[in-house]
Amino acid sequence: MPKQRSKKQRVQAAFNITKLHANWRKQNHLGDDLELENIDPRQIEIELLQRDTDRQKLRAERNAQKLRNKTKEAERAERMRDILREENRSFTPCFF
Structure with a gap:
């Protein structure tokens, strides 16, 4: 697995x-995008960090939901078990 x-x-x-996309657009005469020409690496870094943060939030929400479901299942x-214990205590076998 790659690092x-x-x-x-x-x-x-x-x-x-x-940059490659901007060059491809130029070569294919799809118009000049000045936005793609003047790319700010800091803006890209901010967007990547925002995406990573969003992924972490989603992962945390999924994990929290799984934990809630597990606790509900455990309570259930x-x-x-309590119901079965009570039934077993109240059960008196009848021998004929």
């Missing part, structure tokens, strides 16, 4: 991809 890229490498890769199982 994870550092933050600096991710920013550089995103910067290179946008405990109630069922």
